[in-house]
Amino acid sequence: MSNDDDQRLIGLLADMEEEAALALARQMLDSGFDPMRMLDLCRQAMTIVGARYEAEEYFLTELMLAGEMLTEISGMARPLIGERGAGGAAAHRACVVIGTVKGDLHDIGKNIVTFMLEIAGYEVVDLGVDVPAQRFLAAIDAHKPSVVALSGFLTLAFDSMKEIIEAFQEARSRDGFKIMIGGGQVDDRVREFTRADAFGRNAMDAVSLCNSWTAA
Template identity: 35%
Template sequence: MANFENLAQSVISGREGQVKEQVQALVDSGASPLAIISEGLIAGMNIVGASFKKGDMFVPEVLRSAKAMSAGIEMVKPLIADKDMPSLGTVVIGAVQGDLHDIGKNLVTMMLEGGGFKVIDLGIDISSEKFIVAVKEHNAKIVAMAALLTTTMPAMKETIDLLAKEGLRDKVKVIIGGAPITEDFANQIGADGYAPDAAVAVDLCKEWVA
């Protein structure tokens, strides 16, 4: 019989096929779907996050692990009512208007999901208005914005200003990231935090909801 440690290990190794087989075996053996997610899939991803932070794992490996974890979660999701899915809160994430880069954003999305957040990934080239609509619709606790171009950085401030105008600014935390972003810039535009990488982003979001 497959066990949770083996499943976690397959996530760490980024073996998607193996993850699917083990998830199916656990489901067939009557294991709790929530336990499969928390003790198997997410437990594995937490180790990946820690290894990434220490520099023992690199982006391609983390993406492979995250993809394997997501495949497992997709299999188990239909067995769980939405209200039972454990969640630390909802994060709305997107690359800001004019920015078409998504590798970093995708990595943060997967790591946040692995960390226990519900993530609404809006995609790339997202206007301030779209961020606001998503925050209202999903009752998000955190807005995460990514920019890889210096030319798109001002769009982050526009979104923060619009959150304030809509009376939402004190209800959500704003985290920003991307190659040209700095702590100073985050402070200048009134963001709550800055993450140089995906592991820091997850830690920061967890601190905020703790």
């Protein structure tokens, strides 16, 4: 397989050429291409997608389609990884635990943030929706995150965020990780109310906050 194919695949993925990208990925894997390297090409393509989203060239649709293509290719590549003995897991920078807080079932915003954090290189542990304090605490114990991200769309989320952050304080010192909140009508007043460390208006804010907190 030539290096041309590598670049072509990255380009097709980044340009949202779904059918052509999937066909090429399949053809490359069928010809013995290293599946780990394939996943790495996907990551490179997703970095371009993220940059275009940040530049407002891409929107929610492109992120969703990128996610779909990534899932498809991972599905093709992963079973081959053990088989071909390729090694070397990608290096993760830091871990972020994320979830939509108790009482709220909305996840579109949380999913965008998760996607953008993943392509920025973070290991993201997504706890889903309607997550109570105990589940956040268990995930903090298990994953030792650098950042905990609380998402909420409804106004009831303000109280939930406050309660969850209070529970963190009761259970342990908050020194080990930073807390960011976002979603719906969350603003600086809500940050103050919940005593989170920061709030973000969008996924780019979330990535910037994590980068500023985890920079060496």
